Amino acid sequence: MSLFTNLLESMHMDLKITENCSRQSNLHSTCTFCVEACKKGALSPDLQSIDLNHEGCNSCGDCVIACPLSAIEGIVDSRDFCKGSLLYSESYTPTVKELLIYKKRGVQSIQTQDIPMNDQWKKVLTQTNKVLEVVGEPVIEVVQKAQVEEKLSRRSFLTSFKREGKQLAKNMAPASWKLEADQWKLAIYYPEYQFYTILIDRKKCTLCHACKTFCTQKVFQIVNQTLKINHQNCVGCTACSDICSEDAIQISTEVKKINEEYVELHSKICLNCGQSFVTFLPETLKCHVCKDRDPSWLSPYQ
Template structure:
């Protein structure tokens, strides 16, 4: 049955970039994760748009896996699975994030015709297993395919293909497998954080633009403090890109989830008279008055 599923999933389905993409949300986005991952030049990006050239795209799925926001829909046709096993293929190198997600989705083994695997695969597997140990998870195992097992598999595939083609025509494209946020790492390890967001209190004016553009809701304004929930961060860098003061930094930090509270002070703006929160003891102007061009009329 797994071979039938693999064959059906290999049917071509055009990848689509959804509205969750940072590049579609604001012009200040610097994210290039999908472009960096694509080896075929199938993604075209301008200052105001991003699109996939379907003639160049082969549905390998590398862009989908790399996107921190899981904003690209489609089918990862280059991967093959058998129950709880990923089949080794030298045509690609898996991502560490990918293996961590597979582990939570029940893929515990990697099967190959011969061991050891190539160096690139081994480096990724070893690093993923180190992180899995930190996450208190069992490691991903490597298993060699027996010769008789390989022959049986090929024979079964040959006999199955003729029957499965007719069945495939009656099914919708392989998009049936799509799930929301499928490639978002925070979906699978809710008790851990992979990144830590730090606020430079000397530079931050509390304009709250990062609050508006962070789709993961990392920042929360509570009673006289800002709460930063690091376990929600996926390293999309939207907050860093949108911050006019360059007051935010994201660092990789894998640990048990931990939020951080930043205490706030309440001041009255000397310009407009409104109350505003600030980190600065001697702040006189609210963020609006602080950023306003002095040539413009005051409120």
């Protein structure tokens, strides 16, 4: 078998949905970002997972980019780059998140290669440039194909995700083509900004800690009798709002300077069970367990 054949085989890599998928740990998860991104219908939601039909998958990588938790491993196989340009293609439409990350990876422009850009691309590019203006970055321009340029393959471009500051050519190894965890999260590239804001209805919230337990991004923390909300950590996966039984959490898409919110908590002793608990409202008399417990049910503390 030739070295070239061995190389081709090493390049092949099926997509894999990892245990980071929120549907595997949260029965209430409604996350379907990857399903919505898949144009081939190769992904479908199941009760506790996302089913992947490898035969229907064309390895375009749209689902890899779309997953807010970087729970899909694989190669984005449908993008081409030429030096500092993303080459325009009507075969796909990038997302705002994708272009923002490419911008931080060195892409300065979109090269149309004399093909007029369609409305979908124009819309995404306009939205992306508005965000770039907010975060103080130069906008992405549209340029025509240069006379002579050395084309970098999409795989060599994505090897730059492997290690910051290394030249693309130095990462031309099959092991580098596999995207590592968290490489498609905006927080890595824009650490001074948050892209989501968590809104908690304090009148509804019972501080049952379900959101804190199921959030893998550590958005919620209890620190010195306060609830610390790390908005910058939020990736918009909706795990917290899905698990909230009180419908007390909303996620707002908003790009702004990072803001760590601290909300004062009050320590109380439950009037029914005598257990200590914390609450937003000082007038609250019962813990979250006793608040909704039928009086005929046995207390879990007895």
